[in-house]
Amino acid sequence: xxVDIVHAQSxxxxxxxxxxxxxxxxxxxxxxxxxxxxxxxxKGVAAADNSGVLVAVEASEVLxxxxxxxxxxxxxxxxxxxxxxxxxxxxxxxxxxxxxYKMVFETLSxxxxxxGTDQQQASAPDMEELRPELLSMxxxxxxxxxxxxxxxxxxxxxxxxxxxxxxxxxxxxAIDERSNGFYQGxxxxxxxxxxxxxxxxSEYYKELS
Numbered sequence: 157x158x159v160d161i162v163h164a165q166s167x168x169x170x171x172x173x174x175x176x177x178x179x180x181x182x183x184x185x186x187x188x189x190x191x192x193x194x195x196x197x198x199k200g201v202a203a204a205d206n207s208g209v210l211v212a213v214e215a216s217e218v219l220x221x222x223x224x225x226x227x228x229x230x231x232x233x234x235x236x237x238x239x240x241x242x243x244x245x246x247x248x249x250x251x252x253x254x255x256x257y258k259m260v261f262e263t264l265s266x267x268x269x270x271x272g273t274d275q276q277q278a279s280a281p282d283m284e285e286l287r288p289e290l291l292s293m294x295x296x297x298x299x300x301x302x303x304x305x306x307x308x309x310x311x312x313x314x315x316x317x318x319x320x321x322x323x324x325x326x327x328x329x330a331i332d333e334r335s336n337g338f339y340q341g342x343x344x345x346x347x348x349x350x351x352x353x354x355x356x357x358s359e360y361y362k363e364l365s
Contacts, residue, residue, distance in 0.1 A: 159219065159304060161311040164202055164209040170195045173209060173221035173294075180294030183329045183355060193246035198223060200235030200243075201291065206319060207231045210311050212295070212304045220295035222308040226319050228287045288316055288324035309342045316364060323363040330356035 164170055174194035178187050186194060198221075202209040206226035212219040225231035236243070290312055295304045316324050328335040330349050336358055340346070344360035351357070 159212050159214045159307055161210050161212055161307055164198065164211045164221065167195075169211050169218055169221075170198050170202070170209070172218040173198050173211060173223075176218075176221055176294040176296060177292060179297070181292060183332065186292075189247060193243060196239050196242045196246060197235060200239040201225065201231060203238060204231045204234035207234075208315065210308060210315075212299075212308055218296075219299040220293070220304045220308055222293040222312055223291040224289065224312045224315060224324070225291060226286060226288050226316075226321065228289050228291070231291075286321075288319075288321045290324060290326040305338060306342065313362075313364060321364065323361055325359065325361050327357055327359050330358045 164173060171191065174191040174197075177194050177198075178191055181187050186197070198209045201207050201223050204225065207224065209221060209223045211221045290309070293305065293308055295308075312324075325347075326339055326344055328339060330336070339360050342362070344362045347359045347361050349356055349358050
């Protein structure tokens with residue numbers, strides 16, 4: 157299999173990334189907001205400074221995607237500033253759900269909840285104002301087990317190194333054994349577990365050599 161890892165650029169690539177997210181990250185709050193919201197979100201992430209969305213492509217078919225940022229807080233601010241009208245419209249169908257606003261608040265306050273952990277201070281003392289992170293990743297069902305995920309993470313490793321970062325974080329659902337095992341196999345070390353939207357989450361850090 158000849159797979160290329162490239163930065164997402166076309167509307168089709170962002171739409172497919174949104175579909176992969178919705179189908180593959182089923183435990184997350186963002187997945188409930190629909191593909192239109194997710195596609196707009198990823199366009200915003202791709203446009204934010206020191207952030208990006210990479211796609212694994214084989215013969216023009218998108219097999220998987222991964223998103224990342226050097227600074228989650230700054231990335232979120234950029235996305236909200238540049239895309240808030242479209243994001244707001246995409247969220248309207250969910251606005252009457254009682255739990256919706258609580259989940260929105262928890263999601264937007266996410267960078268603050270994780271700012272300045274002991275692991276970050278110990279591993280990256282010069283990054284006190286930053287939280288570099290692998291934001292999300294999903295691979296199509298027919299492409300799993302073929303090394304696509306490994307290629308995507310390796311590409312983010314390269315992006316983070318190019319930004320002179322000593323390491324970065326990833327968070328996944330604690331109950332997802334496949335996801336936790338995958339990240340552990342890619343060199344991420346568990347830091348802690350916590351609750352988000354009422355569900356247990358596992359936080360990992362990967363030190364880049």
